[in-house]
Amino acid sequence: MAHPPEAPGAPDQPVPGPAERQRERRGWYMYDWANSVFMTSVITVFLGPYLTTIAEAGAGAGGRISVLGWSMDPTALYPYATSLSVLLQLILLPAVGAIADHTGRKREMLGGLAYLGAFATMGLYFVQGTGYLLGAGLFVLANLAFGASVVVYNAFLPEIATADERDDVSSRGWAMGYLGGALLLTVHLGLYLSHDSLGLEQAHAVRISMASAGVWWALFTLIPLARLRNRMRGGAAPVAFGDAAPGASATATVIASFGQLWRTLKSLRAYPGTLVFLLAYILFNDGVQTVIAFSATFADQALRLDQGVQIGAILMVQFVAFGGALLLGAVARRLGTKRTILGSLVVWVIVVGVAPLLQAGSAVQFFLLAFFIAIVLGGTQALSRSVFSHLIPRGKEAEYFGLYEISDKGSAFLGALTIGVALDATGGDYRLAILTLTVFFVVGFVILFFLNLPAAIRAAGNTPPEHV
Incomplete structure (x- = not known):
């Protein structure tokens, strides 16, 4: 079978010696440790319920709020703010990656974006009373900076690890993220549960928790900034990017980045199996990301569970998800990766379908639901990334994984918008709203089920693994 011609691969990134790689890796791991607390404590636990409460306090006589002249139910503010932040990521992430590659100043960009997000997160401390517009604005800014910083962070991986080392290095960074998020969330749980004995109001404890996540993010970012270093591609001057000549201005590079993205999307037509898998991934990952983002708000609004229960459940998820990913990896080695992903999607459909049936005030039921989410959470994403790596034409790894990263960061847009x-x-019926997410898992399942994965891998010029 003839394969479409492949573009020449990009020049190899200079990889330092073993001792220097080890030193840089330890710094690199710490950015996952630093930024994970924003996702765990702020997005997953505190911000959704808190911002919704602030919006409800600012509602007018008709029980609705106004955002730049747009009237909406207070419960819709957080989902709409999430959609806006993700939409901005979709627009800006290609430009961020292009500028990082074109200028070679990844460390400076990582620092700038990290501190923009960290200080916006610290600013959530000042959101109180009826300041829902300030809260929504700071969240959009922080989430945009978070996503952009992760793009730059991931771009360091080929520079600090050889091809054979990257799986291990990437996994260790992922593990450090879970550990860091769980550690600070434990502190937040203690603060929240003991706020009365500390002389704090509940809302004040929440604001301290969110702000401290920003402080954690800022402080631990110092470590990767101290250990990582910039490298030009091949040790040479900046290369041309798309239609931008070497040394072109930042504006020209940004414009060229969208042209490059368009060319990458057009090239997918030559690899329909890769395109079909990416479509399936965008859909079911949309459901995964939306469940993560709105689990605490669902527990608060639909189940009337206090934040002590929510934090405890999410803390449990942090630890179980790591083991769940390892478990699904073992299952994939026996049953095949595609079957394991499909099985995990069945569990997601059941979880989302059962969620509206949970009894209000039942912490035990919520913990059981969170446990099953944790089992499939890390494994669904880790195995999807593994499958996609086999569907990339040789020589186009960075280009296609850039598109995958955009899909990962941007896929929650439709889910949040649907909610x-x-x-x-x-x-404001959260039980009916959460049920709409089953569509994303079911459609993603159907698309993946009918995809001939071995044929798609061969079409990309690669050899299918034994247990795909």
């Missing part, structure tokens, strides 16, 4: 529209239409 927001459902809440707005039903007057």
